[in-house]
Amino acid sequence: MAPEGIRLLGRQRDGWRRPSRYSAFGLVRHGLGRAEWPRAWQEHDLSSGYDVVIVGGGVHGLATAYYLAANHGITNVAVIDKGYIGGGGSGRNTAIIRSNYLTPEGVRFYDRSVKLYESLSADLNFNVMFSQRGHLTLAHNDGSLRTMRWRAEVNKLEGIDSEVIGPEDIKRLVPFMDVSTDTRYPILGALYHPPGGIIRHDAVVWGYARGADARGVHIHQNTELVGIETVGDRVVGALTNRGRIATPVIVNCTAGWATLVADMVGVRLPIVTHPLQAAVTEPVKPFLGPVVVSGTLHVYVSQTDRGELVFGASTDPYPSYSMRGSLDFTEELAGHVLELMPSIAQLRVLRQWAGLCDITPDFSPVMGVTPVGGFFVDVGWGTYGFKAGPVAGEAMAELLATGTTPENIAGFDLARFAEGRLVGEKGAAAVGH
Amino acid sequence: MILVPCPHCGPRNVSEFRHVGEATARPAVASATPEQWRDYLYLRRNPAGWTIETWYHRAGCRAYFGAERHTVTNRFRRSWLGGQVSPPAAVAALDGGVEASSPGTPPST
Numbered sequence: 001m002a003p004e005g006i007r008l009l010g011r012q013r014d015g016w017r018r019p020s021r022y023s024a025f026g027l028v029r030h031g032l033g034r035a036e037w038p039r040a041w042q043e044h045d046l047s048s049g050y051d052v053v054i055v056g057g058g059v060h061g062l063a064t065a066y067y068l069a070a071n072h073g074i075t076n077v078a079v080i081d082k083g084y085i086g087g088g089g090s091g092r093n094t095a096i097i098r099s100n101y102l103t104p105e106g107v108r109f110y111d112r113s114v115k116l117y118e119s120l121s122a123d124l125n126f127n128v129m130f131s132q133r134g135h136l137t138l139a140h141n142d143g144s145l146r147t148m149r150w151r152a153e154v155n156k157l158e159g160i161d162s163e164v165i166g167p168e169d170i171k172r173l174v175p176f177m178d179v180s181t182d183t184r185y186p187i188l189g190a191l192y193h194p195p196g197g198i199i200r201h202d203a204v205v206w207g208y209a210r211g212a213d214a215r216g217v218h219i220h221q222n223t224e225l226v227g228i229e230t231v232g233d234r235v236v237g238a239l240t241n242r243g244r245i246a247t248p249v250i251v252n253c254t255a256g257w258a259t260l261v262a263d264m265v266g267v268r269l270p271i272v273t274h275p276l277q278a279a280v281t282e283p284v285k286p287f288l289g290p291v292v293v294s295g296t297l298h299v300y301v302s303q304t305d306r307g308e309l310v311f312g313a314s315t316d317p318y319p320s321y322s323m324r325g326s327l328d329f330t331e332e333l334a335g336h337v338l339e340l341m342p343s344i345a346q347l348r349v350l351r352q353w354a355g356l357c358d359i360t361p362d363f364s365p366v367m368g369v370t371p372v373g374g375f376f377v378d379v380g381w382g383t384y385g386f387k388a389g390p391v392a393g394e395a396m397a398e399l400l401a402t403g404t405t406p407e408n409i410a411g412f413d414l415a416r417f418a419e420g421r422l423v424g425e426k427g428a429a430a431v432g433h
Numbered sequence: 434m435i436l437v438p439c440p441h442c443g444p445r446n447v448s449e450f451r452h453v454g455e456a457t458a459r460p461a462v463a464s465a466t467p468e469q470w471r472d473y474l475y476l477r478r479n480p481a482g483w484t485i486e487t488w489y490h491r492a493g494c495r496a497y498f499g500a501e502r503h504t505v506t507n508r509f510r511r512s513w514l515g516g517q518v519s520p521p522a523a524v525a526a527l528d529g530g531v532e533a534s535s536p537g538t539p540p541s542t
Contacts, residue, residue, distance in 0.1 A: 259479045270475035272455075273504075318452035321481045321505045327434065328448050361475050417475050418468070 022125055040206060041213035046220060049246035050078040052400060053238045054253055055225050055261055057081030058090035059201070059386060060378050061253035062208035063393020064400075065217045071394070072401035075216035078247075079209075080240060082224035086205030089255040092323075092355030093386040094278050094300060094312040096291055098135045098196035100155050100162045102147070106425040107158040109391060109408050114195060116390035117204075126207030128199055129305060134290035135196025136170065138340075140185040144295065148191040155193075165192045173290055176341045183339060185296050196291060198302050198310075201386060208393075228264040228375070235265070235374035249400060251376045256321065256356025258379035265372045270417050271358045271380050274315035275322060277329045279352035281344075283307030297336040309347065311337060315357050315383060325352035357382050364423035367396065367412040368405050376400065377414065438512045441494040453487040455479075456499060481505055488512075 030037055052068065054061045057079050068074040081087070097117055099110035120128050139145040148164050155162030167179040170190050179187045209219055220242070228250060229237035238245045252261045262269045288303040298314045311333055316326075330352060338345055358380045360366060365388070366380040378396050381388065395409045405413070411423055435447040455477045460469040478484065484504055489497050500512035 257481070260481060268472075268476050270477075272477050272479050318447070319455070319477075319479065319504060320507055322507050328446075418471055 022127075040210040041219055044218045044220070046223070046240070046242050046245065047078070047218065048244075050218070051076040051247065052078070052249045052251065053245055053247045054079045054251045055081075055238075056088070056253035056255070056257075057085035057205075057209070057219060057221065058088050058253065058255065059086070059204055059208065059389030060090075060255075060381070060392050060396075061251070062205060062212055062219075063389050064251060064253060064378065064396045065219075065393075066208045066212040066215075067394045067397035068400060069212055069215035069217055071397055074397075074401055077212075077217045078220055078245065079212070079217060080220045080223040080225060080238075082222070082241075084221050085209055085219060086202055089355045089357070089381070089385055090201055090205050090389070092278065092353060093201060094302065094310050095198045095201040095386065096135070096196070096293075096300065096302065096312075097130065097132075097199055097387045098193055098291075099160055100135070100137070100151055100191060100193040100196065101425060102151050102154060103425050104154060104158055105408075105411065107155055107160060110387060111158065111160060112394075112408065113388050113391035116394065117199060120204065120207065120390065124207035124211045126203060126210055128203040128207055130197065130199045131305060132195050132197040134173065135193040136173065136290045136292050137191040137193075138170075138187050138292065138294040138296070139164075139189045139191070140187060140294065140296040142188070145189050148189065151191055160193070161195055162191065162193045164189055174288060174292060174341075176287060176343050177292070178340060178342055185294075185339065187340075192290075198291060198304065200305075204389065225261060225264070230265060230372065233372055235372060247374075249374045249376065251378060251396065251400065253378045253396075255358055255379070255381055255385060258358045258377070262370075262375075262377065262379075265370075265375050267370045267372055267375060267377075267414075269358075269366060269377070269379060269414070270361055271366070272319045273321060274318070274357050274359050275320050275354035276313065276315045276357045276383055277325055277333075277352060277354045278310065278312040279325070279330060279333060279349050280304075280311070281309040281347045282350050284309075284347065292340065294336070294340065297339060299333060299336040299340070301337060301340070308350070309344070315359065316354070321356060323354045323356065325354060357385075361417065362422040362424070364425055365392070365412050366414050367392065367409045368399060368414065370414055435507045436509070437488060437490075438500065438509050439490045439493060439496065440498050440512050440514045441496055442490065445490070445493060449490060449492040451489040451491045453489050453497065456485045456487055483510070 054065055061079050065077050065079045068077055099114045101107045101110055117130050139148050152162045152164050166189050171179050224241045227239035235250050238247055238250055254261050256273055259269050259271050283306050291302040293300040300312045302310050313333055359382050360380040367378050378392055395406045398406045436444040437447050437450050438444050460473055485501055488500050498512050498514050500509055502509050
């Protein structure tokens with residue numbers, strides 16, 4: 001259903017104000033003075049009505065709000081979150097950014113996201129610490145090596161820096177890696193993607209929140225959606241634990257709770273929620289440059305700017321909304337990491353946690369309109385949602401502002417499941433599901 | 434550790450099991466519409482709460498069995514032999530908040 005009328009939403013709010021600039025001069029001035037740093041975003045009372053209500057204060061929801069305000073001048077927008085912003089998937093992922101996908105559509109989509117991430121610190125005047133240190137996907141068998149050659153060629157055709165390298169080059173990039181041939185899964189080669197890397201995921205959330213807030217968007221934390229009011233087949237209001245909001249547009253940008261929110265308007269999503277566990281070690285001196293991923297061993301490793309090693313795995317093999325870690329996971333993870341880098345056996349794991357991943361049948365997101373007028377979705381982001389935050393926000397904002405689905409997300413529509421047009425992106429995640 | 438109550442072997446670590454899936458009713462082959470087949474293929478209840486599933490004890494007695502699990506706490510409250518236990522009726526019982534009968538027996542219909 002076409003969201004007619006949304007085009008008219010672009011009225012400016014009063015009280016538009018510029019964010020205070022973060023600069024070296026500002027740092028000195030605040031360091032010498034006694035003045036408090038201004039809050040990066042404000043708290044507001046809940047208005048009785050908004051033009052757009054975005055459910056979920058993660059990178060997708062806040063990016064959508066930011067681009068609605070920055071690109072389209074739509075600022076009467078609320079972002080509501082039942083907890084604190086960035087407390088869900090956006091604060092639980094392993095912060096890996098890359099665009100070396102398999103299909104040309106996938107490559108172009110994620111490359112746009114990488115480009116937005118590259119200029120994000122400047123655009124938001126907020127250091128998101130994007131560290132493009134390179135990304136290695138290891139091949140342990142002929143089949144993987146063949147797929148990587150395929151991916152490298154597709155990537156190069158799309159102008160992405162991506163190449164298959166051999167064990168000697170891997171050893172040069174990661175001297176601690178065991179590339180010998182007497183391991184259980186010998187390393188035959190790797191897909192090397194120099195623009196890939198890691199980012200400070202909290203900073204991305206805070207930067208978007210600050211940018212959106214400065215343009216007049218209201219961010220409401222501890223505000224839980226409890227129901228959606230409809231008249232006929234159109235959204236007219238959002239019911240929250242803090243009161244009712246009149247709104248013609250609700251955007252579901254949640255992860256983990258996507259089906260529960262959609263159930264409120266009777267829209268059924270082909271999503272099953274699985275936890276994905278991650279862990280972090282104590283900090284050590286920098287020794288690991290690129291991000292290292294092994295699909296066969298179901299593990300990915302990177303070293304943060306603080307020196308901690310961050311480990312992630314594939315999703316747990318059963319659906320759950322539990323965000324607790326498990327001993328099974330830590331044992332298996334440690335075994336696999338030590339197979340790659342035996343010398344880190346003495347490192348201690350500091351924390352482990354889980355995030356919720358909404359898995360769809362084709363491991364691709366569900367974005368766009370739904371059968372209920374004014375109810376939009378940007379969900380089903382499985383294990384690849386964080387790296388797509390900026391491009392998803394940009395595209396959803398364009399859809400809400402113009403009423404036309406942008407070409408780069410047209411293939412991710414909800415109707416594809418009914419019409420048998422599932423997306424064939426096999427490079428959706430670096431590890432198996 | 435998540436303990437899965439196998440009807441044959443008693444409570445065992447979840448790593449011994451394979452999660453088969455949420456119990457869903459297969460539509461009547463002769464009369465089902467494409468929409469019903471699509472729903473059967475792709476749509477799950479995916480609740481944050483009690484759910485009825487089929488599990489397989491792959492590293493044990495190799496039985497397929499039905500079980501009722503809470504997806505937030507990962508606690509099981511009962512399990513029974515025979516994967517299919519009239520899921521619609523069982524799910525309706527769940528939605529209606531009908532309390533569990535004794536462990537090891539299928540949900541009353």
